[in-house]
Amino acid sequence: MNPRRCGKMGIMDPNTAKDFAADLLSQISYATALTNPATSRALASLPSDVDLVVEDERAGEAMYANAAVRTVPVSVSLAAPIVKAIAKRRDQGVKENYERVSQIAGRKRLQHVSRIIASGGTYLTWDAFEVTWPREGRLDCFPLDIHLSEAATVVALNPYQIQACGYAELIRACGDVIGNGNGEWLVDQYLRMILTLSGVKGRGGDRLRGEELLSGEFLRLAQSREPVPEVWEPLPGRSRMLAITVLAAWLRMARLGVDLLNFDRLEAWDKYFDGTLYSANQREIGEIWSQRDPRGTYERSDFWYGTSKAPWHVESSGSPVVVVGIAGEILKFAIAAVQPIGYVPDNFDIHEGARERSFDFSDRILVQLRNHYREISGCSVGSVISVVPRN
DSSP states (O other): OTTEEEETTTTTTTTHHHHHHHHHHHHHHHHHHHHSSSHHHHHHHHHHHHHHHHHHHHHHHHHHHHHHHHSSOOGGTTHHHHHHHHHHHHHHHHHHHHHHHHHHHHHHHHHHHHHHHHHHOOEOOOOOTTSSSOEEEEEOOHHHHHHOOOSSOOOOOOOHHHHHHHHHHHHHHTTTTTSSHHHHHHHHHHHHHHHHHHHHHHTOOHHHHHHHHIIIHHHHHOOOOOOOOOTTTOOOOOHHHHHHHHHHHHHHHHHTTTTSBBHHHHHHHHBSSSSOOOOOOOTTTTTTHHHHHOSSEEOOOGGGGTTOOHHHHHSSSOOOOOOHHHHHHHHHHHHHHHHGGTTTOOOOOOGGGGOOOOOOTOHHHHHHHHHHHHHHSSGGGOEEEEEOBBB
């Protein structure tokens, strides 16, 4: 437990709450910067990866618009049937072309990998078992740290993987505030949850356990104040890389409108990005925008509570990725943990007993933290915080 918290229930000492919250804001700002599409594109090392992400966004917008047009009733206009027919043809054109677009980007990525190896570098991916993973202390290096270094060992993360690392960094930062106060342990559990949902044999794939985690078990685990087990062994570097790759594939699938509220789609991540190659399934992309709302199988974040339409029918950022929604909910827990800074004046002495205090309900740190929460939960990708997946 962090030394700046006190008591059996982990209550923050008001004398240090401001500094603690400022540290949290700094880490959360870094994490959310990584999840920002513009930042992730800027940090990517391969232009063809960036080009594909931009093309994914265009395709997603087109499929969303086409789906919206096709829902317009004929009674609105005599021209509605013609416009709907045009939208349908355009939608088919986008989908039929997309697997080829994805495969071209995959071949360009293979060429990049070949150049890395030819120049004497070492290319790391989750299935490169013959290469020793770099270490720092007792932990294998995190993929993003390798990507940002100038060493000969290269992971060449694409923008989606960088965004995935951002959500992991967010969980790590929040884990220092909530639960048992061990952010490294919580991000390890987060990556294990992703592996559980990946369906990869020998890597923890388990639908029953995955359903428990998605339906609230991980959120309860994050808030538990049970000490970290002494025998806890962090995930090795390749497993971390696999989890980041799986989440990256889900983020791409979400941008393309794939319905990720069922296990079959979650387990098909490698069909869209396996760490090196890209692809796409024309029967699956865009499906979330044309489906009816699967009521009763999921819970929305506070941002979307009470809305009459499903979030992905309101705005076009993509399908919900439940582990992203969970990350947003974890951030909400962290904000609640540092909430007392909005009620505690500077230089407050916890030992002075009752005294008249000033109140700062609009503390600048809290305002910024809440804004970061809105950025995550306010888009359809982070809108769902728990779900019972359809098989």
